[in-house]
Amino acid sequence: MHSLKITVIFSLASIPLNIVFGLVIAMLLNTNIRGLSVFRTIYYLPAILSGVAVAILWQWIFSSDFGLLNTALRIFGIEGPAWLGSKIWVLPAFVIMRLWSVGGGMIIYLAGLQAIPTDLYEAAEIDGANWWQRIFRITLPMLSPTIFFQLITGVIFTMQIFTETFIMTDGGPANASLFYLLYLYRQAFQNFKMGYASALAWVFFIAILLLTVILFATARFWVYYEGESEEDN
């Protein structure tokens, strides 16, 4: 179950990073800045683009000699790896690529942030709460249902990665990016083992279901719904 393993590893890296970056950008945007809509447009634009065209673009960006990423790294004196040609760097490359569309989550966090009543912050300020305290005691708890929702949809969406591997690496090098759905696709439509592929599909569903159930089980420890009585800590 090599492909299930790398799919889970990829998701474990990609989902939290997307959430953290999305949150940070949303918080920066939520500081009464000018040009909010311009920044929002820029950050959100990549999120609407996906599919083959984007995969081809990133394949070119990750090109080891002539690619954008390694050219940029050379400015800082770093000789970048071969990314898609490297067994070690191919998964990080996919994580980086997915980070480009962080704007999708960001928009949702921004809406959540704007809905937090300002009097909560005012009260906290009067009580002498500093910036960190305000973030960890007000912002994050108030936003936790939104983050939770993003986490759940993130699992389902990220585990389904297919087009990018199909176009960019075809599972390589040495199966290092043979994500689950690519494996399923090959079994079903290249080896025509429909029965086996169907079984794979069920395993995939159960894996996603398990992850979701685990997340739901942890939810009561950190997701705060308004209207529930808050426990003292």
Add this chain to the structure above:
Amino acid sequence: MSTTGFGISARQIISKIFVYLLLGIGSIVVLLPLQWMISTSLKPLSHVFRFPPEFWPQKVVWENYPNALNQLPFDLYFANTVFIVVLCLLGEIIVSSVVAYAFSRLRWRGRNVLFIVVLATMMLPRQVTLIPEFIVFRHLGMIDTFWPLILPSWFGNPFYIFLLRQYFLTHSRELDQAAVIDGCSRFGVFWRITLPMSKPVLGAVAIFSFQFHWNDFFRPLIFLLDQDKYTLALGLRFFQGTYGTEWNSLMAVSLVVMLPLIIVFFFAQKHFIQGVVFTGYK
């Protein structure tokens, strides 16, 4: 950091500058891939493989675009894609809104149970049912036609049904009742009251649907065989297989394929954002 009296404190100014700096750097990082794409698409092939790479093309070759697009039956793929996208979009809007209306406005036995069943299918990744679906379409003799791509959209999409239902529930029933008293039929209420009042959410559904089907690669890959039936996504994949290292042409074609989405995004940005917010928040 309370500011009493005059102006803003120095600390606030510094933190403001810091915020702008971070956002500015972030914006550049986000836009660079697109800049790189445009710049590569305008370079002559000999310059594409120059080392170190040129950031701006030193020689601009506009002919890359017509040359690249002529390498494949672009018009045909474009027409195929538009045909599929439009029919999917229509199906999803019409069927999902009718179903959502029944779930939000009509009372019938088993309604809530069925609604939970619809929600449960949302958790099921589409790939899980793909193989049975493929076998069914094969039995129907529909492989290598547009049917398997379009038909499922005409059976409703649980996600859009959920979105629309939530929105319909926020409308007051009084207007419906008044219309019924005035002799309006059930369908009349749906058509003349519910739908016109739901334009924002219908716009959001239309945009999601357009975006999804325009980008979709997996399903056309599986169901279409004949090259004359290819969508843009498949055509692009084929083009990549044939001209794999002509990065200037590849970038040009990829950009043209992305362009409709980018244009729609700029014109309907408000709906995009509204739609995302509808779904993700609450």
